[in-house]
Amino acid sequence: MMLLVPADVLRPRRPDEHFADEAEAARQAGIDVAVIDHDAFVRGQADGAAVDRVPKSADAVYRGWMLRSEQYAALVRALAGRGATVRTSPEHYRRAHELPGWYPAIEGHTPESVWTSGDDRRGFLHACAALGCGPAVLRDYSKSMKHYWHEASFIPDVADRDAAWRVAGRFRQLRGDDFAGGFVLRQFESFVGAEVRTWWVEGSCRLVTAHPDTPEHQPPTKLDLAAVEASMQALDLPFVTADLALRDDGRWRIVEIGDGQVSDRPRSTAAAELIAALNTEDRAQPTRSGGNLLDGDVGLHAWKRMLARREST
Template identity: 30%
Template sequence: MLRPGEDLLKVEDRLWLLTAATGKGVYDFAFDRFFACRRPYVLPDEPIEVVARAGAWPDYAERYRELEAQGVRLVHSPEQHLLATELPRWYPLLEDLTPRSRWFDTPPDARTVEAQLGWPVFLKGARQTSRHRKSLSIIEGPEAFRQAMDAYAQDDILHWQQVVCRELRPLRRVDDTQGADALPRSFEFRTFWWRQQLVGFGPYWWQGTPYALTPQEERDALALAGEAARRVVLPFLVVDVAQEVSGRWIVIECNDGQESGYVGVSPFALWQRVLDVERERAG
């Protein structure tokens, strides 16, 4: 049932987890160093609901079916996973909260993009960017777009994804010291929502110059993220929000909490809050 490197454990007798080390400090967390964990030799007779923290599976639907056949049901179905991770799925629910976007099953030409959105645009795959590379993300005009499309065709992360073009909004910057081809750091924050309740909140750009919110900014950011979580109704959702230069807050993207890195969110505090929610639900 388990693949090499995977571990199935029950945390504090409240939460089942399927974990695997990825080698990425921003993602991995040693649960058994901070919580009471047990690894059962025999699974319960009834199917168990499990949260995966094993990295991003390229074959999520297949892995879901494999585990379900063994009585292990991931917290997100394949359809829920796609809703959380792919912009064309969640965008219709959040269209008024996020930059105007268009997506294409095949790479569009520059003229089509210009007619629908104008320049500049933010370019990405339906699920993600390529390692936060500025040259493949912030596109100023037709020639830059053609060069980016050539690069997309060769990129191991982007070539299989739908192409998404987004209106480039003027975001509040933190600093621009990340390198020549790195995305400029914006005033952006990651939120984790477990069963519609906030369980984690912190800066998206956790490296470099620290930045923080005023109390009013925090209330505004969390109000927006909470509205997005209310609309995209999923058990374990990540909502990233950022502030524009004008002071307006916008949704940057959504993700599956199973696959998302902690960035500036405390993993211990996050999982403690998840366990608290589960304890409250159990009465």
């Protein structure tokens, strides 16, 4: 395994400060670390120089700032020119990064969702009609604007088409050039408490942490993921995060899937814990942040399967 991180803008031979602790944890674990010019891919001007410090590798994992799907594909092509193969392919990244890619596999464990292709009003109103009536949360394929909740995220009733379109217009304005794919309308569900971020490698939950927005709220000591495990395995993705929230009826729901390479780590979780979870040579049981074993049988079946595969090779 090799860890790829963005380079510091002012000191391009060093990791970006935000990912420096993960780079150091990887080195301490005996994992090679290389830096890339993240901004070159964002500008669409990437060439060999953007990855010229990356050595040949058969199992590279990126940990860095978010990239659009086409930007990530450009990164993979540039790395291939250096003889480096990433664990997550462009197709895998798109399926994890964009809601239409991951929604079908977990449909029974997440709020009902409909989406458009593009940002025209006609398509948006068709989506509203498909959802029916009642409150909804608006986003695009890759991101919400939840910090602008009332003006660009929450729709009190999708049956009020004019009011819904005003929210959509403001959302589109705020997203600007970052708007991805189309509008997504998700049925509103009432949640209580802070979200929990779970980290999945090869279909197995390897780590449970607080959500980066609420790093001070640690995950519960007893979190049974058995209900969602089969759906997460059905995604068939190498490295993803799933954010869970407790609905007011006491049921845990998946509110977001993300590619693990660009999912932020809460500062309350040590970098070494995430690196250990990523290291597929280390088949340690999944842990919750802080190093305590998860209670119950969380990920147990997947853990046994991984052990069996390892013993058979």
